[in-house]
Amino acid sequence: xxxxxxxxxxxxxxxxxxxxxxxxxxxxxxxxxxxxxxxxxxxxxxxxxxxxxxxxxxxxxxxxxxxxxxxxxxxxxxxxxxxxxxxxxxxxxxxxxxxxxxxxxxxxxxxxxxxxxxxxxxxxxxxxxxxxxxxxxxxxxxxxxxxxxxxxxxxxxxxxxxxxxxxxxxxxxxxxxxxxxxxxxxxxxxxxxxxxxxxxxxxxxxxxxxxxxxxxxxxxxxxxxxxxxxxxxxxxxxxxxxxxxxxxxxxxxxxxxxxxxxxxxxxxxxxxxxxxxxx
Amino acid sequence: xxxxxxxxxxxxxxxxxxxxxxxxxxxxxxxxxxxxxxxxxxxxxxxxxxxxxxxxxxxxxxxxxxxxxxxxxxxxxxxxxxxxxxxxxxxxxxxxxxxxxxxxxxxxxxxxxxxxxxxxxxxxxxxxxxxxxxxxxxxxxxxxxxxxxxxxxxxxxxxxxxxxxxxxxxxxxxxxxxxxxxxxxxxxxxxxxxxxxxxxxxxxxxxxxxxxxxxxxxxxxxxxxxxxxxxxxxxxxxxxxxxxxxxxxxxxxxxxxxxxxxxxxxxxxxxxxxxxxxxxxxxxxxxxxxxxxxxxxxxxxxxxxxxxxxxxxx
Amino acid sequence: xxxxxxxxxxxxxxxxxxxxxxxxxxxxxxxxxxxxxxxxxxxxxxxxxxxxxxxxxxxxxxxxxxxxxxxxxxxxxxxxxxxxxxxxxxxxxxxxxxxxxxxxxxxxxxxxxxxxxxxxxxxxxxxxxxxxxxxxxxxxxxxxxxxxxxxxxxxxxxxxxxxxxxxxxxxxxxxxxxxxxxxxxxxxxxxxxxxxxxxxxxxxxxxxxxxxxxxxxxxxxxxxxxxxxxxxxxxxxxxxxxxxxxxxxxxxxxxxxxx
Numbered sequence: 001x002x003x004x005x006x007x008x009x010x011x012x013x014x015x016x017x018x019x020x021x022x023x024x025x026x027x028x029x030x031x032x033x034x035x036x037x038x039x040x041x042x043x044x045x046x047x048x049x050x051x052x053x054x055x056x057x058x059x060x061x062x063x064x065x066x067x068x069x070x071x072x073x074x075x076x077x078x079x080x081x082x083x084x085x086x087x088x089x090x091x092x093x094x095x096x097x098x099x100x101x102x103x104x105x106x107x108x109x110x111x112x113x114x115x116x117x118x119x120x121x122x123x124x125x126x127x128x129x130x131x132x133x134x135x136x137x138x139x140x141x142x143x144x145x146x147x148x149x150x151x152x153x154x155x156x157x158x159x160x161x162x163x164x165x166x167x168x169x170x171x172x173x174x175x176x177x178x179x180x181x182x183x184x185x186x187x188x189x190x191x192x193x194x195x196x197x198x199x200x201x202x203x204x205x206x207x208x209x210x211x212x213x214x215x216x217x218x219x220x221x222x223x224x225x226x227x228x229x230x231x232x233x234x235x236x237x238x239x240x241x242x243x244x245x246x247x248x249x250x251x252x253x254x255x256x257x258x259x260x261x262x263x264x265x266x267x268x269x270x271x272x273x274x275x276x277x278x279x
Numbered sequence: 280x281x282x283x284x285x286x287x288x289x290x291x292x293x294x295x296x297x298x299x300x301x302x303x304x305x306x307x308x309x310x311x312x313x314x315x316x317x318x319x320x321x322x323x324x325x326x327x328x329x330x331x332x333x334x335x336x337x338x339x340x341x342x343x344x345x346x347x348x349x350x351x352x353x354x355x356x357x358x359x360x361x362x363x364x365x366x367x368x369x370x371x372x373x374x375x376x377x378x379x380x381x382x383x384x385x386x387x388x389x390x391x392x393x394x395x396x397x398x399x400x401x402x403x404x405x406x407x408x409x410x411x412x413x414x415x416x417x418x419x420x421x422x423x424x425x426x427x428x429x430x431x432x433x434x435x436x437x438x439x440x441x442x443x444x445x446x447x448x449x450x451x452x453x454x455x456x457x458x459x460x461x462x463x464x465x466x467x468x469x470x471x472x473x474x475x476x477x478x479x480x481x482x483x484x485x486x487x488x489x490x491x492x493x494x495x496x497x498x499x500x501x502x503x504x505x506x507x508x509x510x511x512x513x514x515x516x517x518x519x520x521x522x523x524x525x526x527x528x529x530x531x532x533x534x535x536x537x538x539x540x541x542x543x544x545x546x547x548x549x550x551x552x553x554x555x556x557x558x559x560x561x562x563x564x565x566x567x568x569x570x571x572x573x574x575x576x577x578x579x580x581x582x583x584x585x586x587x588x589x590x591x592x593x
Numbered sequence: 594x595x596x597x598x599x600x601x602x603x604x605x606x607x608x609x610x611x612x613x614x615x616x617x618x619x620x621x622x623x624x625x626x627x628x629x630x631x632x633x634x635x636x637x638x639x640x641x642x643x644x645x646x647x648x649x650x651x652x653x654x655x656x657x658x659x660x661x662x663x664x665x666x667x668x669x670x671x672x673x674x675x676x677x678x679x680x681x682x683x684x685x686x687x688x689x690x691x692x693x694x695x696x697x698x699x700x701x702x703x704x705x706x707x708x709x710x711x712x713x714x715x716x717x718x719x720x721x722x723x724x725x726x727x728x729x730x731x732x733x734x735x736x737x738x739x740x741x742x743x744x745x746x747x748x749x750x751x752x753x754x755x756x757x758x759x760x761x762x763x764x765x766x767x768x769x770x771x772x773x774x775x776x777x778x779x780x781x782x783x784x785x786x787x788x789x790x791x792x793x794x795x796x797x798x799x800x801x802x803x804x805x806x807x808x809x810x811x812x813x814x815x816x817x818x819x820x821x822x823x824x825x826x827x828x829x830x831x832x833x834x835x836x837x838x839x840x841x842x843x844x845x846x847x848x849x850x851x852x
Contacts, residue, residue, distance in 0.1 A: 114371075118373035
């Protein structure tokens with residue numbers, strides 16, 4: 001500590017753009033470490049998040065599944081109601097886990113605790129912060145996705161070996177919604193504003209993206225068209241396709257949609273965070 | 280713009296300008312050089328542009344115009360490398376309120392990629408240095424303002440920085456906390472750290488800083504050591520006179536010629552002279568009834584008054 | 594001052610704040626059950642054949658679901674009002690502190706907050722009942738009584754939640770409450786499917802829970818299927834829950850504000 005000030009700092013020769021990008025992604029893990037440190041004693045909160053989709057599966061999946069006869073999907077496959085609902089709940093769990101984490105906690109850190117200001121005085125930049133929060137949300141969602149996968153396995157609701165891919169697919173959904181949450185949180189000004197994205201976007205998506213019933217033929221055509229442009233619909237389409245073993249063009253389209261959605265939201269999120277944190 | 284920077288300059292600024300999105304110019308073409316091993320001060324009232332300058336040096340605010348080199352590097356292109364060598368104590372604490380005292384230091388070390396064993400050692404040293412070892416396991420929220428500031432200083436040192444920037448470090452602290460902080464900053468100076476301090480307290484500037492830059496309204500109005508500034512811009516002593524309202528209204532030139540300079544303030548007059556006592560005798564000799572008189576040495580406050588016509592503290 | 598007058602003051606303050614936000618809270622407190630009604634009622638209902646509907650007493654699923662959602666809405670609103678806003682008043686906003694340095698007592702605070710919850714639920718329930726009527730679900734004029742029953746459900750929950758909130762110092766407890774109490778109640782109290790579908794052991798646990806009784810009453814009133822034998826039991830359950838809740842809330846709040 002008694003070192004005198006040094007001025008012989010080696011000048012860094014500028015590293016290539018790929019190396020720079022990778023170093024930022026790698027450094028982002030520090031923010032995950034920080035969140036782990038904070039939640040170390042509150043892990044109950046994190047674990048308890050896994051119960052919600054489980055309850056929905058047991059409740060609506062089994063409860064209504066006992067009443068509703070197995071029915072035919074649009075592509076001809078016949079599924080039991082529980083096997084129809086379960087994969088959709090995995091997608092929704094990925095969505096809820098990611099969105100709630102980013103919207104609430106990041107909002108708090110951004111606007112009240114000013115936590116990021118301190119972090120930005122170190123080599124951690126906006127990129128690292130955004131990616132770090134994204135990674136953290138992904139970690140939580142992984143937990144929920146794995147729990148649901150194991151439950152589905154135990155209940156015999158996975159109808160195909162492709163079902164193993166459900167977990168990485170759920171992570172993609174989680175990443176997409178985490179990025180969306182990061183992007184959205186920067187537009188919220190006060191705590192009251194939360195109602196809008198949650199009540200007007202997340203909740204309707206949860207109910208009308210084909211989670212509990214197939215929307216084709218039930219909802220008016222114009223509404224179905226609109227819904228096919230929303231992210232959860234594609235998340236559900238992809239994951240349900242994998243668990244029921246029906247993988248075709250539709251699933252590829254959904255995959256592409258989710259990747260594109262993720263990219264766009266991430267771009268918006270970083271631009272917005274920069275605007276808020278760098279003046 | 281190719282003025283070669285003096286090789287030993289830790290911070291080199293030429294024509295440095297900061298203009299915000301709303302058009303407000305906070306820093307207007309300032310030049311300065313900060314040399315290692317010294318305590319460099321920015322003295323000026325609130326709104327002078329000190330904080331904006333600090334934020335540009337710390338690479339947290341983009342430069343609008345001019346040249347700035349920090350530890351030989353350009354903030355525009357090497358911000359992360361510069362930040363790795365800096366320690367920053369901001370005006371408003373931004374400690375991580377979700378972590379404990381010790382965890383704040385540990386986590387900060389992680390942000391700098393400091394190996395865990397080195398980080399642990401430094402954490403203990405720094406906690407002892409700022410006298411917070413006993414509070415290591417406490418949450419940050421309940422700490423007093425002075426303790427939070429000390430923790431921020433410890434945090435700013437975790438990466439063994441070349442340069443420590445402190446923006447108004449004692450503003451808002453009670454006198455006891457201020458003195459404790461000054462004492463710690465003194466220690467840092469003695470151990471050879473380069474400090475940049477901004478302040479609007481003249482006693483802080485006089486006591487801590489080897490070299491001062493006086494800022495007002497986005498520009499630098501004077502530069503030098505505290506002693507030099509006082510010698511250059513003020514007399515050795517100041518005679519402060521207070522009069523009753525009646526006497527004051529009838530003063531009318533009676534104080535002329537008594538001193539090098541006379542400054543009229545709302546509640547008193549300042550007579551700038553080499554020998555205050557003698558000037559006071561002369562005042563009495565002119566039969567001017569004085570309510571109270573005080574002879575004191577010139578201070579930076581007087582320097583600032585001279586240069587800008589205003590006081591440092593509003 | 595009398596309990597009534599004092600409580601009225603508490604209600605008044607809430608109303609002043611609410612006046613500015615009422616659009617938003619009507620929209621959201623009400624939007625969720627309506628969305629659930631259309632999605633589940635119409636969407637899932639479309640998957641059911643006539644045989645399936647036997648499980649629901651022969652009525653269309655959406656009819657069976659509607660009253661269940663009304664009751665659930667009462668519980669959700671009570672939860673919303675009795676957790677964070679109350680903690681806010683105790684801890685951060687320090688409203689209760691200020692109020693208690695006037696002639697108001699904790700008793701007034703509790704009852705005042707209950708009046709407030711009852712008012713909010715009453716308005717939401719009335720609007721939701723209109724929606725149910727528009728969907729053709731209402732089968733009896735006695736359905737209007739569903740509004741006071743919903744209010745009873747609400748204050749019964751609210752009183753117990755107030756007792757809980759008064760003991761909390763951070764929102765960790767709330768997370769557990771929502772996840773392990775409120776959400777399961779929402780799903781398993783006969784809201785979406787009859788309890789007879791649950792295994793027996795689980796079914797009687799559900800019978801013990803408050804929302805179940807509220808759902809039975811409301812559904813019976815709206816669909817004109819109320820069992821006159823069971824109704825007093827359901828009512829008694831809710832009233833007991835309310836009394837116990839008020840007692841505990843008053844005690845806990847008094848201890849909290851004194852300590």
